[in-house]
Amino acid sequence: MILNASGCLDALTAPNVAAALDCFVTKTVTPLPRGGNPPTRIAETPVGMLNSIGLANPGIDEFLRVNLPELAALGLRLWVSVGGFSAEEYAASCALLDAWPEVEALELNLSCPNVEEAAESAAAIVAACRAATTKPLWAKLSPANWDIAGSARAVEAAGADGLSLINTIRGLAIDARTNRPVLSLATGGLSGPALKPIALAAVFQCRRVSQLPIVGMGGVRTGRDAFELLAAGATHVAVGTTLFADPGAPGRIRAELQVELERNGFTTSAEASGIAHAPARA
Amino acid sequence: MTPPPRRERVTVVANEQIGPYTLLRTTRGEVDPGVPGQFFMLEAPGRILPRPMSLCLVPTGELAFLIDPIGPGTQAICALQPGESLQVLGPLGNGFRLDVEQPLLVGGGIGIAPLPFTSQALARRNGGTPPPAVLGFRSAHHAEAAALVPNAEVCIEPTYVTALIPAGLDVLACGPEPMLEAVRAQCPGSQLAWEAPMACGYGACYGCAVEIDGELKRLCIEGPVLAA
Numbered sequence: 001m002i003l004n005a006s007g008c009l010d011a012l013t014a015p016n017v018a019a020a021l022d023c024f025v026t027k028t029v030t031p032l033p034r035g036g037n038p039p040t041r042i043a044e045t046p047v048g049m050l051n052s053i054g055l056a057n058p059g060i061d062e063f064l065r066v067n068l069p070e071l072a073a074l075g076l077r078l079w080v081s082v083g084g085f086s087a088e089e090y091a092a093s094c095a096l097l098d099a100w101p102e103v104e105a106l107e108l109n110l111s112c113p114n115v116e117e118a119a120e121s122a123a124a125i126v127a128a129c130r131a132a133t134t135k136p137l138w139a140k141l142s143p144a145n146w147d148i149a150g151s152a153r154a155v156e157a158a159g160a161d162g163l164s165l166i167n168t169i170r171g172l173a174i175d176a177r178t179n180r181p182v183l184s185l186a187t188g189g190l191s192g193p194a195l196k197p198i199a200l201a202a203v204f205q206c207r208r209v210s211q212l213p214i215v216g217m218g219g220v221r222t223g224r225d226a227f228e229l230l231a232a233g234a235t236h237v238a239v240g241t242t243l244f245a246d247p248g249a250p251g252r253i254r255a256e257l258q259v260e261l262e263r264n265g266f267t268t269s270a271e272a273s274g275i276a277h278a279p280a281r282a
Numbered sequence: 283m284t285p286p287p288r289r290e291r292v293t294v295v296a297n298e299q300i301g302p303y304t305l306l307r308t309t310r311g312e313v314d315p316g317v318p319g320q321f322f323m324l325e326a327p328g329r330i331l332p333r334p335m336s337l338c339l340v341p342t343g344e345l346a347f348l349i350d351p352i353g354p355g356t357q358a359i360c361a362l363q364p365g366e367s368l369q370v371l372g373p374l375g376n377g378f379r380l381d382v383e384q385p386l387l388v389g390g391g392i393g394i395a396p397l398p399f400t401s402q403a404l405a406r407r408n409g410g411t412p413p414p415a416v417l418g419f420r421s422a423h424h425a426e427a428a429a430l431v432p433n434a435e436v437c438i439e440p441t442y443v444t445a446l447i448p449a450g451l452d453v454l455a456c457g458p459e460p461m462l463e464a465v466r467a468q469c470p471g472s473q474l475a476w477e478a479p480m481a482c483g484y485g486a487c488y489g490c491a492v493e494i495d496g497e498l499k500r501l502c503i504e505g506p507v508l509a510a
């Protein structure tokens with residue numbers, strides 16, 4: 001299926017774009033409201049964009065009271081992205097969301113480069129959330145972790161049901177006029193085309209050590225990009241930065257992916273998942 | 283009330299130089315011009331993100347944008363030649379309220395971009411008479427763009443446009459942030475069109491957040507025109 005990358009679409013301001021996806025993923029929700037980082041929060045580079053939004057969100061209580069009912073009314077398949085600063089915080093939000101049948105799954109954002117790293121390990125957070133909810137848990141991992149396959153194995157052992165690969169990687173842009181960082185917090189998360197080879201490597205390495213389903217994301221602009229993530233081992237694909245330039249991307253990429261699958265002798269995404277791991281044909 | 287935004291590939295009809303700025307005229311297709319002060323996201327060829335632009339004029343069957351080529355994105359758009367095409371998405375955001383008693387248009391530099399369309403729309407509500415305008419520019423070269431706005435008084439730095447604003451009028455203003463801050467201080471109740479870096483223009487990225495009523499809010503959704 002095709003999803004949006006968390007933080008790259010608001011179904012409430014763009015319901016038609018969300019409706020073209022198979023499933024909508026919310027922006028990461030944290031226990032307390034966050035205004036986010038001061039502007040300037042975005043910068044463009046020739047190979048991608050940088051963001052330091054800083055997890056702007058209304059906080060879990062307001063989200064449950066106002067946003068979630070509005071999202072539920074749209075009738076979409078819905079995943080909620082959960083963030084926090086300790087395993088207890090993640091688990092508390094998961095417990096609250098557990099009561100909502102409209103929420104199909106929870107994505108644990110274990111990897112936002114714009115906030116302080118969660119003190120606890122990814123596996124400890126997943127374990128705490130596992131105890132707090134029966135909903136499927138997708139662990140979203142950071143490509144900054146050199147041993148991402150090790151993390152994948154650890155979160156699987158802790159009870160994750162799937163992997164979301166990958167979040168952004170830290171970057172910096174310098175303003176041509178002022179010679180100072182463009183972003184107010186100096187560094188931000190790099191997304192877009194530059195991320196694609198990094199995402200392919202992460203998916204490939206995690207697929208080698210884990211059979212969990214994988215949402216692949218990072219720089220997907222075309223059906224071919226989506227196909228390559230499937231080939232590396234993803235079972236689903238998410239689009240992020242591409243949505244900013246092309247709100248029609250979900251439908252376009254779906255159609256292009258279908259053509260690419262057929263061109264390669266497949267009828268479904270599932271058949272193409274992981275084919276890059278097969279030995280090269282002679 | 284406002285028409286839904288639409289994304290369409292339009293073709294460049296003309297690329298005209300006005301002082302240091304470029305007036306880019308394109309086909310309109312099925313795109314609705316919207317309300318003056320609303321904006322469009324224009325594809326910047328070869329770049330990752332589109333760029334927000336106000337609609338400057340609405341020639342029959344066309345859209346026209348006035349663009350200051352200050353960086354890679356605007357330069358790529360200004361380099362487009364007749365016959366070449368680009369994606370546009372819009373109209374987006376909230377434009378100017380036109381139901382005002384005694385409008386005065388206030389513009390600074392490239393901030394005059396939405397004012398020609400605004401002037402026309404206000405003239406249509408007023409038996410064809412365009413509203414008065416006061417426009418400020420950095421140089422006589424920049425001030426060539428004042429020809430796009432009828433009934434305008436023009437000043438060039440070091441005179442600032444705020445010196446030309448009489449009291450008691452309903453100000454509709456667009457320009458650099460220091461100008462808007464000065465207008466806000468001088469003319470309570472004015473309508474101000476602000477800028478912020480925008481990746482999407484439709485509420486998806488939260489990149490355009492500015493402080494509104496003490497909270498960080500998305501300018502592309504709440505604005506770009508805000509009450510002072």
Ligand SMILES: Cc1cc2nc3c(=O)[nH]c(=O)nc-3n(C[C@H](O)[C@H](O)[C@H](O)COP(=O)(O)OP(=O)(O)OC[C@H]3O[C@@H](n4cnc5c(N)ncnc54)[C@H](O)[C@@H]3O)c2cc1C
Pocket residue numbers: 175176177178321333334335336337347348349350351352353354355356357392395396476477478479480506
């Ligand atoms: C709602 C809205 C409507 C707009 N309408 C118009 C319009 O009609 N015509 C038009 O020309 N522009 C307009 N702008 C501004 C325009 O979108 C930006 O100038 C453009 O995105 C810059 O992209 P770039 O890649 O060329 O430059 P960037 O690389 O983004 O910027 C180049 C340099 O200029 C600085 N800079 C960025 N923006 C500005 C600015 N506005 N003024 C001065 N310096 C700046 C940056 O800090 C950087 O140093 C509008 C912006 C908004 C939010």
Ligand SMILES: Cc1cc2nc3c(=O)[nH]c(=O)nc-3n(C[C@H](O)[C@H](O)[C@H](O)COP(=O)(O)O)c2cc1C
Pocket residue numbers: 005006007008027028051053055081109112140166167168190191192193195217218219220238239240241242487488489
């Ligand atoms: C503006 C912006 C905001 C983002 N916000 C979040 C977020 O709140 N939670 C999260 O898990 N990832 C967030 N991400 C990361 C994306 O979900 C995705 O992992 C990353 O952008 C790579 O995909 P892409 O190259 O297709 O954009 C954000 C990315 C961008 C560009």
Ligand code: FES
Pocket residue numbers: 479480481482483484485486487488489490491500501502503
């Ligand atoms: S420009 Fe993306 S949310 Fe406003």
